[in-house]
Amino acid sequence: MESYTATEIMALSAGRLVHNGDILFAGTGLSMLAATVSKRIHAPEATVFFETGGIDPSLDELPLAVADPRVMVRTSVNTSLADALSLLCHPKFRTIAFLGAAQIDCYGNLNSTLMGTYENPQQRFPGSGGACDAASMAYGVIIFMQHQRRRFVEKLDYLSSPGWLTGGDARRRAGFKRGGPIAVVTNLGVMKFDEQTKKMYLDEYYPITNPEKVAAETGFHLDISRARESLPPSDTELTVLRQDVDPQRLILGPMPVTSITQ
Amino acid sequence: MTLNIMTAADAVRKYIKDGDQIALGGFTVNRNPMLIVREIIRQEKKNLYMVVHSQGQSLELLIGAGCVQRVELAYGGVARFAPTGNRFKKAFLEKKIEVEDYSNYHMVLRFMAGAMGLPFVATKSGIESDIVRLSGFSPESRGKGNVPSHKLKIMDDPLDPNGGQVVVLPPLKPDVALIHAQYVGDDGTCRICGLTFADIEQAKAAKTVIVTCEEIVPMDFIREEPDQNSLPHFMIDAVIPAPFGAHPTACHKFYDYDPMHLNLFKKMAPEDDSFKRYLDEWVYPFHSQEDYLEKVGIRDLLKIxxxxxxxxxxxxxxx
Structure with missing residues (x-):
C-alpha cells in the first residue's frame, strides 16, 4: 500500500464529501486542495469561489491567500466581497463552505476570535472573517481541525460561527433558514452530526488510528459506536493530488518519509 | 475638473487628523495602501479609529507604530504570513487597543449602508453568536465621536412574522478612505483592476477619499472603456502617484505580494524591539517612494x- 500524510488524507476525505455541481466557498490551505482534487476526480461541475470576489478562477498556481492575485485570473467573474458573500445564501445553490477554527464544540460551533474575555483576554485569534457569514448562510459547512483535546472543547471561549447551536432544532428556532455543519475532517478521521440531536459522532477513522484514540483526543464525549475505518487514498487520488493539484507541495508539505499506515 | 495631485506628506497633513475614523482598502496581502500608511506613521498620527473587514499588512503597521486606538474588524491577519497579525494580537492582549469584532459581511454591509444613505442594515449572519452578543468597546465609549451608540441590535424580523431574529447593524461613514488603485485618469476617474474587495463601498461611504495609484493615465484612455471604471472623478479628493504603492502587498497586473519582505516582517513583528528596528529600517527614513524602493532593491522588485x-x-x- 502506498504511504500518505495526514494532510493528504484530510484533503481527500473532505474532497469526497463534495457533490458534482456544488458551489464551493473555499479558503486557502486544505480547503483549496479538497476543492481542487474533488473537481479533478469526481465533481468536475463543482465551482470554486472566494469571499474576496474571485468566482471560478483557473487556479493554475495555488493561491496562498483568498486575496492572492491568483484568485483573480481567468475567472468567470471578478467581483467584490458583498457580491461573493451574498452568493452564500442564494437558495438555488448548494453552497458548501470549508472552514477552520481554533476551537470547536460538540455541535460544530466554532471559535476563531479569542480565549478569555474582552476584559481579560488570554489569547487572540484573527477573528471570524467570512466564516461566521458562511456558517450562517451557506447550505452546508465542512470544517477542518487538528484533532486535539484543547481544540475539541466542552464549552467554547467565544462562539464566532454558529453551527447547530445547542443541538436539536435550535438552529432553525434561532431563525436560520438553512445550513449547519455537515462534517468535521481532522488528522484522525471524519466526524458527522446526528440527525436528531445534532451532536457530533465519529463516522470514519483513518487506518493510522482507532476509535478509542480519536475519543481520547476529544475534549467532550464522542459517540464512536457508528465508526468505521476510512477507505485509504486510492492511487488515482494520490496521483491527482500530488502531480496535478499541488506539485510544488506548497500546502501538502513534505512527502511522507515512512509509511504512516500500519 | 482638475486633478488634485498631492504628495503623501501633504495629503496626510491636510486630510488626516488624530482620532479620525479611517477605512483601509485592500484585503490582507493585496492592494493595501502602504505608501500612505508609512507616511501616517512618520507624521505620528494618534488615536486613529480603523474600520476594516480583513486586514492586513497596513493595519499591522499602524497598530504596531502606536497610531491606533480602536478597531472595528472581521479579521486581523496577513494570511499565511501571519494567520493572526502579530502586532494586532499583542496590542489586543496588552489592551493598548479596543477591538470590536464583526464578520466580513457585517462590515461590508455597513460600508454599503453608509454609501447608500441607509439608516441601518439587517442580516441573518451571526445570529446567536458571541459576535452579536458581546462587545469589545467599553460602554463609556458608546455614542461618542464616531463610535455608534450600539454595536448592533437583535430584533424579530419586523416584516415577516415567521422570519425569526435579525441582526440590525449601524452604517459606517468613515472620515477618510485610503484606497490604492491601478489607474487614475487625469480627469480623476479611478479604476481598480482585479477584485475590488469593499474598496468601492468604502470610498463611497467616506467623507474624504485619498487614492494612491500606480499610474495616472490620460482621460481618453480611461474613458475608452468606462465599464471597467470603479469610481467617478468627483469622488476623489486627492490623488497620490505611487508606483509600487501597495508593496509588500500585491497589486494585480503590476506586482505580486513580496514573500521575501513579508517573511522578514513576520520575523521582526512579534517583539517590540525588533518591530521598532523594522520601523527604523523601513518606515522612518524614507520620505520618498524612490528611496523606499531603492531599499527594497531592483532584484526583489523584478522577482515580484x-x-x-x-x-x-x-x-x-x-x-
Missing part, C-alpha cells in the same frame, strides 16, 4: 513584477 498576461509573478518562490 507581474506577468502582463497573468497579473501575478508566475513561479515566484512563495514559501
Amino acid at each position: 513584477r507581474a506577468n502582463s498576461a497573468l497579473g501575478y509573478a508566475p513561479g515566484l518562490d512563495r514559501r
Whole structure:
C-alpha cells in the first residue's frame, strides 16, 4: 500500500464529501486542495469561489491567500466581497463552505476570535472573517481541525460561527433558514452530526488510528459506536493530488518519509 | 475638473487628523495602501479609529507604530504570513487597543449602508453568536465621536412574522478612505483592476477619499472603456502617484505580494524591539517612494513584477 500524510488524507476525505455541481466557498490551505482534487476526480461541475470576489478562477498556481492575485485570473467573474458573500445564501445553490477554527464544540460551533474575555483576554485569534457569514448562510459547512483535546472543547471561549447551536432544532428556532455543519475532517478521521440531536459522532477513522484514540483526543464525549475505518487514498487520488493539484507541495508539505499506515 | 495631485506628506497633513475614523482598502496581502500608511506613521498620527473587514499588512503597521486606538474588524491577519497579525494580537492582549469584532459581511454591509444613505442594515449572519452578543468597546465609549451608540441590535424580523431574529447593524461613514488603485485618469476617474474587495463601498461611504495609484493615465484612455471604471472623478479628493504603492502587498497586473519582505516582517513583528528596528529600517527614513524602493532593491522588485498576461509573478518562490 502506498504511504500518505495526514494532510493528504484530510484533503481527500473532505474532497469526497463534495457533490458534482456544488458551489464551493473555499479558503486557502486544505480547503483549496479538497476543492481542487474533488473537481479533478469526481465533481468536475463543482465551482470554486472566494469571499474576496474571485468566482471560478483557473487556479493554475495555488493561491496562498483568498486575496492572492491568483484568485483573480481567468475567472468567470471578478467581483467584490458583498457580491461573493451574498452568493452564500442564494437558495438555488448548494453552497458548501470549508472552514477552520481554533476551537470547536460538540455541535460544530466554532471559535476563531479569542480565549478569555474582552476584559481579560488570554489569547487572540484573527477573528471570524467570512466564516461566521458562511456558517450562517451557506447550505452546508465542512470544517477542518487538528484533532486535539484543547481544540475539541466542552464549552467554547467565544462562539464566532454558529453551527447547530445547542443541538436539536435550535438552529432553525434561532431563525436560520438553512445550513449547519455537515462534517468535521481532522488528522484522525471524519466526524458527522446526528440527525436528531445534532451532536457530533465519529463516522470514519483513518487506518493510522482507532476509535478509542480519536475519543481520547476529544475534549467532550464522542459517540464512536457508528465508526468505521476510512477507505485509504486510492492511487488515482494520490496521483491527482500530488502531480496535478499541488506539485510544488506548497500546502501538502513534505512527502511522507515512512509509511504512516500500519 | 482638475486633478488634485498631492504628495503623501501633504495629503496626510491636510486630510488626516488624530482620532479620525479611517477605512483601509485592500484585503490582507493585496492592494493595501502602504505608501500612505508609512507616511501616517512618520507624521505620528494618534488615536486613529480603523474600520476594516480583513486586514492586513497596513493595519499591522499602524497598530504596531502606536497610531491606533480602536478597531472595528472581521479579521486581523496577513494570511499565511501571519494567520493572526502579530502586532494586532499583542496590542489586543496588552489592551493598548479596543477591538470590536464583526464578520466580513457585517462590515461590508455597513460600508454599503453608509454609501447608500441607509439608516441601518439587517442580516441573518451571526445570529446567536458571541459576535452579536458581546462587545469589545467599553460602554463609556458608546455614542461618542464616531463610535455608534450600539454595536448592533437583535430584533424579530419586523416584516415577516415567521422570519425569526435579525441582526440590525449601524452604517459606517468613515472620515477618510485610503484606497490604492491601478489607474487614475487625469480627469480623476479611478479604476481598480482585479477584485475590488469593499474598496468601492468604502470610498463611497467616506467623507474624504485619498487614492494612491500606480499610474495616472490620460482621460481618453480611461474613458475608452468606462465599464471597467470603479469610481467617478468627483469622488476623489486627492490623488497620490505611487508606483509600487501597495508593496509588500500585491497589486494585480503590476506586482505580486513580496514573500521575501513579508517573511522578514513576520520575523521582526512579534517583539517590540525588533518591530521598532523594522520601523527604523523601513518606515522612518524614507520620505520618498524612490528611496523606499531603492531599499527594497531592483532584484526583489523584478522577482515580484507581474506577468502582463497573468497579473501575478508566475513561479515566484512563495514559501
